[in-house]
Amino acid sequence: MVLRSVVGIKEKIQQTCLNRYGATSPVASNEIQEKIKETNRQKYGVNYPLESPEILEKVKNTVLKKYKADSILKVPEIQERYHQIIKKKYGVDYPAQNSEIQKRTKNTSQARYGVKFATQRNYNSLAREILFDKEKFSKKLKEMDVPGLALYLNVSETTILNFHHSYDLNLIQSNRSLYEIEFDGWLKEHRIGAQLNNRILCSPCEIDFYIPEHHLAIEFDGLYWHSNYFKTSEYHLKKTEQCLTQGIHLIHIFEDEWKTKKNICKDIILRELNIFSRELQSNDCAIQEISDEISKKFLDENCLQGYDPSLANLGLLYKNELVCLLSFDKRNEQWEIIRFATKLGVKILGGHEKLWNYFIQQYCPDSVAITLDRRWFDGKKLKQLGFFLESQGAPICWLTDYNIRIPFGVIDANTNILGKIWDCGNDKWVWKSTKNQK
Incomplete structure (x- = not known):
């Protein structure tokens, strides 16, 4: 009887809200939402408090002070609780691992943007035409190398490699990436003489750049070409140790580091070369x-x-x-x-x-x-x-x-x-x- 009365009260509240606000709760009504936004605009200058840089900064400082972390999600105890809740709700450690959520995400992206993944919505019309058609993609890739096709379609080299892998093709061979070409140009700007593609130091393997004067070697490790499809777990370590036995310091730059922290990567190398501003x-x-x-x-x-x-x-x-x-x-x-x-x-x-x-x-x-x-x-x-x-x-x-x-x-x-x-x-x-x- 108690359960029925509670359910009945809940239904009455929802019906009252529907009659008064046109929604099952006041917060869900457009009128109330607009009032909330207006209040926030007057108070914070934005529609929602967490859109305000000042409030975000206060939140970060509070979290730093309380948890010694810049995000609550980096606190071990909170991470553990989060995983327990997700595990109980979805049966996996992370929501994105759940097949039903993956399916819904793809369907939503397809409905909104006409592509399987939201990040693909930024592709231009030519890129979509080539990338989403296996035959056209294969034909174009036979005509061009990876950097050339990436420039032609205005996408990253990694995007080309991803589609190449997803189509299970075997059309491309490893060659100099745009990052290596860019790095080579940067060395020349600083008048740093480097040997390219040295096959003596780590024979039969290759070293991308070797600067004999400073006993410094530099490798650009692309995330595709240096993944488990082509390299073993000991590959990078063995090259490092081979160089070390010859008194040479080998630096490995992972592709994502160069893309996101290029200036810091350059600074570390310039320090090795004793070049400062x-x-x-x-x-x-x-x-x-x-x-x-x-x-x-x-x-x-x-x-x-x-x-x-x-x-x-x-x-x-x-x-x-x-x-x-x-x-x-x-x-x-x-x-x-x-x-x-x-x-x-x-x-x-x-x-x-x-x-x-x-x-x-x-x-x-x-x-x-x-x-x-x-x-x-x-x-x-x-x-x-x-x-x-x-x-x-x-x-x-x-x-x-x-x-x-x-x-x-x-x-x-x-x-x-x-x-x-x-x-x-x-x-x-x-x-x-x-x-x-x-």
Whole structure:
């Protein structure tokens, strides 16, 4: 009886709302929605509060302060709760893994944009005509190489490779990408002499760029050509080790890094070549504790890995300009350097040592660890600070849709459209205090 009465009351409320507002609830009515928007416009200048940059910034700062993360979804406890809810509701770890949701997404995209995936709506008419027709696509690809067809259709090389893979074709061979051509031009702009496609250093494999004067080699690892369809899990690591035995530092640039963080990639390479736009003395810089908000902005602009929450951020300021930053955290009772970055184009003589010595004096750690990405860094500067190489990790596997890399475990690894790509693993370097040693 109680259940029936509750259902009856609910139906009466809905009927009253229908009569009064033309909807089953006040919030669903167009009239009320317009009033809400008008109130928000008067108060915030936008239709909805979360469209306001000021409110978004306040939300970010609140989350940073409360959870030490720039997004609630990056908090481990909240991630776990989210996964539990999704698992219970859809039977999978992520909604996009659910076949019914995938089907609905494709149907919605087809109805709205006339394509299977919403991202395809930006293709021009010629691109749609060629890409969505296997025979036309095959014919055009036989006439052109991948970079040429990408330019002709005004799409990315990755898009061409994706369609080539989805049609199960075998028409193209690996050749120089637009990124390699662009990088070659950039080296020439800086008058940097490099050997191209060197087959001696890692015979029978090839090195894209080798700069003998600086014992530096550079590889452009395309997400398609360097995926598991063509390369093994040890491929990148073995090339790195082959170069290392010859005293050569090999840097691997993944395609998505060059697309999204090109300036930072260039800066790392210029540092290896000792090329800078400004040179400062550490004695002219002041040390200051830096807030999370300022640290985040600086790291996102100057560090390849971007921001990561930390316990301590130490910065070097030159005339009130932040030019260098060291971020520390304490994990499993051990201090770790989790980020180190210098402003793009700036060289600070003695800058590393000044920040490092300040940290040792102020925080008195027994030991400090740092994890380096072996694709980019060789640890030589850490040796100068007293660190030693403690361990080397195996290559890490990423999933890829050939546009970006996706951390393993974030989405379903068994889907047909995703490939795998491996890096070179990480090196763990450790510094230990001598104060307790006899």
